[in-house]
Amino acid sequence: MVTVVVGTQWGDEGKGKIIDYLAGGMDIIARYQGGGNAGHTVVLEDKKYIFHLVPSGILYPDKICVIGNGVVVDPVSLFEEIDGLEKNGISVEDRLFIAENAHMTLPYHKILDQIEDRFRGKGALGTTGRGIGTTYADKFNRIGIRVVDFLEEDVFMEKLKIALELKNYLFREYYKEEMLSPERIYEETKIYRGRIKKMVRDVHRYLNEEIEDGKDILAEGAQGTFLDIDFGTYPYVTASNCIAGGACTGLGISPKKISRIIGVAKSYTTRVGMGPFPTELNNSEGDFLRKAGGEYGATTGRPRRCGWFDAVLTRFAASVNGLDELVMTKLDVLTGIEKIKIAVAYEFDGRRYKEYPFNTKVFLHCDIVYEEMDGWSEDISAIRSYSKLPVNARRYIERIEEILNVSIRMVSVGSSREQIIVR
Ligand code: GDP
Ligand code: IMO
Ligand code: MG
Secondary structure (H helix, E strand, O other): OEEEEEEOOOOOOOHHHHHHHHHOOOOEEEEOOEOOOOOEEEEEOOEEEEEOOOOOOOOOOOOEEEEOOOEEEOHHHHHHHHHHHHHOOOOOOOOEEEEOOOEEOOHHHHHHHHHHHHHOHHHOOOOOOOOHHHHHHHHHOOOOOEHHHHHOHHHHHHHHHHHHHHHHHHHHHOOOOOOOOHHHHHHHHHHHHHHHHHHEEOHHHHHHHHHHOOOOEEEEOOOOHHHOOOOOOOOOOOOOOOOOOHHHHHHOOOHHHEEEEEEEEEOOEEEOOOOOOOOEOOOHHHHHHHHHHOOEOOOOOOEOEEEOEEHHHHHHHHHHHOOOEEEEEOHHHHOOOOEEEEEEEEEEOOEEEOOOOOOHHHHHHOEEEEEEEEOOOOOOOOOOOHHHOOHHHHHHHHHHHHHHOOOEEEEEOOOEOOOEEEO
16 A cells, blocks of 8 residues: 655645654655755654655664655765764665666756856745756756666766766856866766665565555655645746655556555745745744744755745645645644634735636735634643644634645644644
């Protein structure tokens, strides 16, 4: 059985915590898209782990973890992460498999990502600078380098020369930056070849055999629905399909094999980087959420923009992902707010939008129709049963369920594994 966990907002919904929680009942945890731009936090016994490329199930010593073909793999970042975990006594290399057809992020992808975003000037996206868009661009441009190509020294060199030809022209003539020689990249990356070779597998075949065998697989989404390249707030998005459908192309499994799709939503909304954000609070309420929620990026440390829960967005996320259920995280952060708001529609140019509009103009200039709810003041972080939550907290959850027409089966009230309420 395959379960997909997907972000329903702009990333950082608390997927890492929920994946870690659910991983206890799974056999395999598999990342299907994104790359080192992800920052998934798991807190276990007061220790905080931030995963970028390693799946968030790795803390269970008996689980197999997989990096699927849809992920872009930066070996420098991957081995930094693996070495950090192994230093903490967590074995990784013997139970992490990498798809041979995953594409590799190489030093020039990161350099170009940073230069390109600088050159966008006012139109900068505020990328994580991890070479994500530039790696996927090479993949679609058919000049990418896959893990399997990296393993063959002569193939790697040949492909490096092709990939660098146009880039070096741009470095020299346009960006006025230092050129990169294929030989240098080859030398800098050769230390990883032997280690990667031991982890490489025909991942799609492996997963399909395990599914046939009755194993439980958790497909770990990175980023979120509104950072999806097709359905997000384009162009302020990442470069992959973060939505649940991405699990099929990013792992090589049939849509028929997916039996459960779980969305993760914060009890409010955050966003890092540029782009429209209708319910953003540029005031003391936004500052309160940032402080109470510790809203600073897990990958870049940037302060996250904060705002009210946007049901227009999450309703769309429920539909495009086909959510069976929703997990609401960080409910504890709302404690102490007198009046909590939920966005239920947008208004622009005399029209009311209850559905997510693809038109960026609407997004940027709309007025928001809010519903206001009474808050609560009790500390809820030690509560483990739904009926013990303050009545206004339950009303808030149940109102969101009603608007989205999706059940909220789990509520998270703190960052550690046990701070969860299962209904
Ligand atoms: P992800 O990218 O979706 O995995 O989310 P991040 O790890 O980037 O950001 C979520 C942050 O919220 C992390 O610091 C988590 O430790 C923290 N967190 C997760 N769930 C909860 C919760 O229910 N309450 C609180 N207070 N913090 C949480
Ligand atoms: P997780 O998995 C939040 C944002 C960046 C930027 C845009 C494009 O932790 O939820 P990119 O480097 O991907 O080309 O940047 O996407 N972004 C994220 N925001 N959480 C993430 O991942 C993100 N990954 C990328 O801030 O706005
Ligand atoms: Mg994150």
